[in-house]
Amino acid sequence: DVKVTQSSRYLVKRTGEKVFLECVQDMDHENMFWYRQDPGLGLRLIYFSYDVKMKEKGDIPEGYSVSREKKERFSLILESASTNQTSMYLCASSRTGQNQPQHFGDGTRLSIL
Amino acid sequence: AQTVTQSQPEMSVQEAETVTLSCTYDTSESDYYLFWYKQPPSRQMILVIRQEAYKQQNATENRFSVNFQKAAKSFSLKISDSQLGDAAMYFCAYRAGSARQLTFGSGTQLTVLP
Numbered sequence: 001d002v003k004v005t006q007s008s009r010y011l012v013k014r015t016g017e018k019v020f021l022e023c024v025q026d027m028d029h030e031n032m033f034w035y036r037q038d039p040g041l042g043l044r045l046i047y048f049s050y051d052v053k054m055k056e057k058g059d060i061p062e063g064y065s066v067s068r069e070k071k072e073r074f075s076l077i078l079e080s081a082s083t084n085q086t087s088m089y090l091c092a093s094s095r096t097g098q099n100q101p102q103h104f105g106d107g108t109r110l111s112i113l
Numbered sequence: 114a115q116t117v118t119q120s121q122p123e124m125s126v127q128e129a130e131t132v133t134l135s136c137t138y139d140t141s142e143s144d145y146y147l148f149w150y151k152q153p154p155s156r157q158m159i160l161v162i163r164q165e166a167y168k169q170q171n172a173t174e175n176r177f178s179v180n181f182q183k184a185a186k187s188f189s190l191k192i193s194d195s196q197l198g199d200a201a202m203y204f205c206a207y208r209a210g211s212a213r214q215l216t217f218g219s220g221t222q223l224t225v226l227p
Contacts, residue, residue: 041219045216050213098165
């Protein structure tokens with residue numbers, strides 16, 4: 001079974017802090033994704049990566065950056081956290097291929113005070 | 114841009130009964146894939162069923178089946194013999210054939226009544 005592990009289930013940070021969310025997958029997947037999930041809005045894509053050191057912006061990249069130094073690890077960075085970034089963050093990975101599904105981690109509930 | 118619409122924020126079904134969750138999408142692509150994901154209260158999102166747009170036959174996975182109407186751009190999920198463990202948030206998702214990323218709908222919260 002694919003395992004996608006997010007480093008924290010719950011995280012509380014203060015406005016202005018630099019925040020790192022880590023995600024690791026164990027299935028050698030090429031693609032990794034970061035979403036935020038908010039009630040009534042579903043999942044919105046922040047960034048994704050299709051290879052080491054490669055990244056592409058999703059629908060809502062403002063205020064975020066990402067890092068993929070190794071194939072199995074994909075980090076989401078909030079450069080200067082703001083209260084409107086309080087949300088559930090989901091990481092996913094997938095193999096490249098026509099009907100390959102994405103596999104998700106458990107999510108990180110991030111609160112910015 | 115592609116959009117995915119789930120018009121039912123909440124649904125409920127009696128245990129052992131059948132329920133259908135609606136999903137429509139907007140695309141100009143001819144090659145694409147559609148997915149239903151389930152997110153139980155424990156939060157991990159899991160794949161329920163997938164459909165390739167080029168296949169006319171509706172996908173089926175045990176008690177879960179889809180009604181894929183390509184011309185109408187509709188992709189509904191039918192859950193038969195509903196069980197308490199089916200209670201979850203259900204998300205419809207779309208992926209263009211050439212893309213890696215998914216576009217999700219806003220979700221439908223399903224409650225199963227004993």
